[in-house]
Each structure stands twice: as C-alpha cells, then as structure tokens.
Amino acid sequence: MEAERLVRVSRRALAQSRGTPDIIAEAWQAQALAQAIGSRLAADGPKELRGEARGLSEIGGRSSGSLDHPAARAGVARAAQLSELAEPRATLTGLGVLLGEVGMALVGVACETDEQGLYWQCMEAIDAADESMDRVHGMLRRLDEQDRERQQDLERGRERDGPYDAYGAVGGPAGTTAAGCGRAGLRE
Helix, strand or coil: CEHHHHHHHHHHHHHCCCCHHHHHHHHHHHHHHHHHHHHHHHHHCCHHHHHHHHHHHHHHHHHHCCCCCHHHHHCCCHHHHCCECCCHHHHHHHHHHHHHHHHHHHHHHHHHCCCHHHHHHHHHHHHHHHHHHHHHHHHHHHHHHHHHHHHHHHHHHHHHHCCECCCCCECCCCCCCCCCCCHHHHHC
C-alpha cells in the first residue's frame, strides 16, 4: 500500500479509537509506520533526507516496542503493507500530523490513568512521537531548502540569459509565442 494512504488509514483508525487499548494500539501502529517510512527513505529516498530518515527509523523501532499492546507482541503492524513511497513531502507532512495526533491522544490516556506502568509507557511514547515529529520536520525543512536552492538557481540562470530564453527567443514577462517571438514582436 502506498505510504500516504497508510498514513490516512492510520489517522482514521486513531480518530475512531475508543478507549485506552485502542489508542495504545494506534500509537504503536503509528510508530511502526514511522519506522517503515524512515527505513524506506533511508534506503531509497532523496540523498539529503537519508540521515534524518535513518534516525526516524531508529526512533520508531525503539518506541514501538515500549508500548505494551497485543499487536506489538504479535508483531502485526499495518506498516508491513508499505509497498511504495511516491511523494516524500506529502508522506512526511501526513506522518507529522499523525504523530502530533498520537501525542495528543497519549496525553489524554496518561492524564486519565491511575496505573503507574501505563502512565510511564505513555510518557515514553509521547517523547518518541515528539522526537519522530522533530525528525519529520527536519526532513521537510531540508526539502524546502532544496526547493529554494533550485528556484534560486533558476533565477540566476534567467538573469544570466537576460530577456532571451535558452533558444535566443525573446522571453520575459510577456512570454514567448510558438513562433519564438514575444508579444512585442507580434505588433510589428
């Protein structure tokens, strides 16, 4: 299943969670998904994301084991269905939102529980979700920086070429027609 779709499925499942066991299960699923997405980006993603992606994978792996849930013990992760990561930016944006929602849900569980063990599990999982979200935001910043650099390179190239495009036709704000002339050339 495509990564963005898995993120949407996870967000929907978390939103539909009723009670502590469901929330704990979805928190575990979200960390397993973060690990899988991190692993995929570390192996096949853009070079500038690979270091942060490895970190995301490590955090997800560390934290998904800290939540005591039958799905965790059975190793049945929705993330195992990950087959494709088509758009890193959209996937990371959705994952960041999911991790934020998981953190909020876990805060609710921690505030409502009287069990010390569950409370501390939630605190560890909240920290892991927060740390994972930091990695996700770091990767999104790197993608934004890369886009800005590309845009600056394009603008520098236009400045170097002046009002002419790469083929010697008049370009600029008026644009170029199929005949290779700008609007000014049409008036003549």
